[in-house]
Amino acid sequence: MPDVKLVNISKRYGKGKIIAADKVNLEIKDGEYFTILGPSGCGKSTLLKIIAGIVKPDEGEVYVGGKLINDVPIEERRIAMVFQNILLFPHMNVEENIGFAPRVKGIEKERRVRIVEEIVAMLKLTLRSTAFPDELSRGAQQKVSLARAIASETNLFLFDEPLSALDSRVRLELRYELRRLVKELGVTAIHVTHDQEEAMSISDRIAIMKRGRIIEVGSPVELYLGPRTIFTAHFLGKMNFMEGTAKELLNGECVVELAGGIKIKTRVKNKFTRERVVLAIRPEFIKISQTINNKYSNIIEGKIVEKFYTGSYIYYKLKLENGVEVFSLTEAEKTYKAGDKIYASFPPEYIILFKYPEEGLEKELSLE
Amino acid sequence: MIDIKLVNVTKRFGAITAVDNMNLEIRRGELFTILGPTGAGKTTTLKLIAGLLNPDEGEIYFDGQLVNDLPPEERDVGFVFQGYALFPHMTVWENVTYGPLVRGMDPEEVERIGREILSKVHLLERADSYPYELSGGMQQRVALARALASGSKLLLLDEPLSALDARLREELRFELRNIVKEVGATAIQVTHDKYEALQLSDRIAILRKGKVVQVDTPINLFTKPNSIFVANFICDMNFLEGIVKKVDEDGAIVELRGGPLVRTLDRTHRAGERVVVAVRFEDVEIKPGETKHVYGIHGKIERISFLGPFIRIEVILENGEDVSVKLPATIGYKFELGDRVTIYFEPAKIIVYSYPREGLAEELIVE
Numbered sequence: 001m002p003d004v005k006l007v008n009i010s011k012r013y014g015k016g017k018i019i020a021a022d023k024v025n026l027e028i029k030d031g032e033y034f035t036i037l038g039p040s041g042c043g044k045s046t047l048l049k050i051i052a053g054i055v056k057p058d059e060g061e062v063y064v065g066g067k068l069i070n071d072v073p074i075e076e077r078r079i080a081m082v083f084q085n086i087l088l089f090p091h092m093n094v095e096e097n098i099g100f101a102p103r104v105k106g107i108e109k110e111r112r113v114r115i116v117e118e119i120v121a122m123l124k125l126t127l128r129s130t131a132f133p134d135e136l137s138r139g140a141q142q143k144v145s146l147a148r149a150i151a152s153e154t155n156l157f158l159f160d161e162p163l164s165a166l167d168s169r170v171r172l173e174l175r176y177e178l179r180r181l182v183k184e185l186g187v188t189a190i191h192v193t194h195d196q197e198e199a200m201s202i203s204d205r206i207a208i209m210k211r212g213r214i215i216e217v218g219s220p221v222e223l224y225l226g227p228r229t230i231f232t233a234h235f236l237g238k239m240n241f242m243e244g245t246a247k248e249l250l251n252g253e254c255v256v257e258l259a260g261g262i263k264i265k266t267r268v269k270n271k272f273t274r275e276r277v278v279l280a281i282r283p284e285f286i287k288i289s290q291t292i293n294n295k296y297s298n299i300i301e302g303k304i305v306e307k308f309y310t311g312s313y314i315y316y317k318l319k320l321e322n323g324v325e326v327f328s329l330t331e332a333e334k335t336y337k338a339g340d341k342i343y344a345s346f347p348p349e350y351i352i353l354f355k356y357p358e359e360g361l362e363k364e365l366s367l368e
Numbered sequence: 369m370i371d372i373k374l375v376n377v378t379k380r381f382g383a384i385t386a387v388d389n390m391n392l393e394i395r396r397g398e399l400f401t402i403l404g405p406t407g408a409g410k411t412t413t414l415k416l417i418a419g420l421l422n423p424d425e426g427e428i429y430f431d432g433q434l435v436n437d438l439p440p441e442e443r444d445v446g447f448v449f450q451g452y453a454l455f456p457h458m459t460v461w462e463n464v465t466y467g468p469l470v471r472g473m474d475p476e477e478v479e480r481i482g483r484e485i486l487s488k489v490h491l492l493e494r495a496d497s498y499p500y501e502l503s504g505g506m507q508q509r510v511a512l513a514r515a516l517a518s519g520s521k522l523l524l525l526d527e528p529l530s531a532l533d534a535r536l537r538e539e540l541r542f543e544l545r546n547i548v549k550e551v552g553a554t555a556i557q558v559t560h561d562k563y564e565a566l567q568l569s570d571r572i573a574i575l576r577k578g579k580v581v582q583v584d585t586p587i588n589l590f591t592k593p594n595s596i597f598v599a600n601f602i603c604d605m606n607f608l609e610g611i612v613k614k615v616d617e618d619g620a621i622v623e624l625r626g627g628p629l630v631r632t633l634d635r636t637h638r639a640g641e642r643v644v645v646a647v648r649f650e651d652v653e654i655k656p657g658e659t660k661h662v663y664g665i666h667g668k669i670e671r672i673s674f675l676g677p678f679i680r681i682e683v684i685l686e687n688g689e690d691v692s693v694k695l696p697a698t699i700g701y702k703f704e705l706g707d708r709v710t711i712y713f714e715p716a717k718i719i720v721y722s723y724p725r726e727g728l729a730e731e732l733i734v735e
Contacts, residue, residue, distance in 0.1 A: 039533050039536070040503060040504075040505055041503060138406070167405055167406050167560055168560060168562065169405070169601070169734040170734065176671065195534040196534060196535060196676070197534070198534075200673075200676055201673035201674060201675055202673075220674045221674055224674070224676050235535055237676035237677065238538070238677075282677065283677070284696060284698075308567040309586045309587060310566055311590050311650075312590075312648060312650040315567070317542075329677060367533065367535060367536055
């Protein structure tokens with residue numbers, strides 16, 4: 001089980017114009033399910049290719065299991081990769097595809113058959129082992145390519161958007177399979193995706209990447225509930241942002257004045273005073289009601305602009321009395337309609353504050 | 369704005385019937401979604417409406433006029449297909465404003481529409497770029513902008529957001545509906561993403577193997593799915609096999625495999641009948657510890673997935689079946705892997721289906 005370490009990795013493309021990796025430092029632990037998450041073009045696939053040895057970094061070092069591997073060729077790195085584009089041998093059946101690596105390694109037939117059988121059982125592959133790839137659904141094909149990767153008996157797996165090309169239901173199923181397998185085999189996995197829900201549900205830790213840089217690393221819960229940057233807050237899940245000014249402290253806790261002079265209490269201690277801030281709160285934490293509920297604090301009047309149905313929950317777009325628009329995620333049982341007057345409450349314990357970004361909020365939120 | 373009608377439409381490709389005797393009515397100004405698994409015939413249906421394919425049987429009407437023999441260019445349709453074909457020698461701006469200009473729209477109006485729509489798909493800054501200078505996701509947004517700006521009365525959108533990052537897709541979803549409503553076109557969208565369908569659509573048709581299995585509003589589809597297939601496709605749902613043990617004045621009591629009992633309000637099945645009990649992930653009640661309750665089922669937490677606003681917990685029940693529970697993350701935190709729990713299904717939240725003729729597994733196949 002190897003740990004992986006990237007030290008000051010940089011990579012430029014197109015005569016140096018495009019920076020795919022900008023002094024990246026990352027440490028991935030032994031046996032960890034690690035995900036690199038970011039918008040398209042952020043450089044996440046390049047990082048994976050550098051670890052695999054497909055792309056050479058311009059600068060920096062790659063260590064696997066403590067060993068510098070910059071000059072180790074791909075075939076000697078003992079790394080298995082699974083890509084979005086499923087690459088099975090079309091002229092080989094399921095069994096032959098899975099047994100390919102053991103055969104190349106010269107493992108005798110009897111043991112090879114046993115290896116394939118074990119993997120088929122582990123993956124709960126209910127396919128005919130004599131079927132050819134083009135007879136299988138895409139989900140089944142991707143399972144076979146996963147089986148083939150396992151059969152190579154390596155202990156570092158690199159997944160490059162392995163689920164992106166699949167039907168959403170199949171994607172969900174395979175998501176759980178991936179993590180289960182990695183944990184069962186006790187290997188290290190590095191997974192690259194742009195799908196935030198996938199990243200959150202599958203990973204031990206996530207690195208958020210933007211424009212060739214690692215913005216933040218943490219567990220899914222840490223990053224979701226306590227993001228340290230506006231970009232992480234924005235990219236991972238849905239977030240409402242409101243501009244304001246940190247005014248005074250109330251028992252050491254920051255009070256923020258929003259547009260229209262509305263004051264909001266927070267639980268943020270001693271961090272900001274008399275400066276521009278960005279206040280952030282997730283839609284599921286904003287409570288809406290038809291009358292003022294004294295249980296809640298930070299109540300702002302507003303009205304429903306629009307609603308978006310998502311099954312058992314509804315996204316309401318609200319327009320607050322100061323003109324600011326926010327989203328609230330609410331159980332579908334209480335329904336409101338466009339134009340309804342409501343009171344929105346912003347629980348202080350769920351409010352996050354950020355320093356106002358130098359280049360403005362919009363620039364900070366841009367995905368590209 | 370026009371209305372569309374498909375009457376007994378069939379389309380075969382060799383031995384495969386892609387669209388099987390389909391009847392569909394799409395209302396004037398509606399944002400209508402065709403939803404179904406890969407290979408259900410969604411794109412074929414769209415191509416038949418566009419005139420890019422001819423039906424083997426059946427009729428297609430636009431505003432009551434038979435259009436079977438009308439070539440695509442005369443159907444006045446704006447479309448976005450996967451593999452978006454933009455004019456390669458034109459800039460983003462020229463691509464988007466081409467339609468309105470050809471129609472002879474007033475230049476000032478063209479300018480206004482172009483700017484408005486490009487800013488909504490976040491591409492105003494790239495107005496002077498050529499398609500080859502853009503990423504796949506950007507090109508798809510240009511194709512969408514071009515269709516929206518075209519002034520066509522009918523928009524056909526085949527997975528219009530599929531090439532986009534999950535994050536951007538979510539953002540544009542909200543915009544797409546607004547723009548379609550603003551330009552006042554009838555729009556037919558094809559997707560396999562149920563959240564996209566639920567959030568955007570006025571009505572949704574669920575397709576399976578070339579047939580329409582249910583057409584309804586998002587809310588009705590979600591609350592009253594007419595089959596196990598639709599329920600599985602549109603909701604996150606648990607399906608448990610059982611036999612109706614008895615029926616009293618409150619409804620049926622179902623015995624699951626291995627003996628656990630479930631109280632339902634169902635009155636459409638009789639004692640002894642084989643059934644499937646369906647409950648949404650978010651409707652399952654979960655309590656810490658193994659408490660005693662006639663209709664409580666004990667189990668152990670097998671897997672916990674963090675989804676952001678929600679936590680999904682998978683529980684292996686005492687009868688060996690597994691049940692998924694979706695909870696707001698703020699409540700879900702208190703549960704841990706390996707915890708013993710009690711599961712309860714609220715009778716009003718249960719849907720009871722007859723056991724499917726071809727078996728439950730077959731009904732749940734989505735590929």
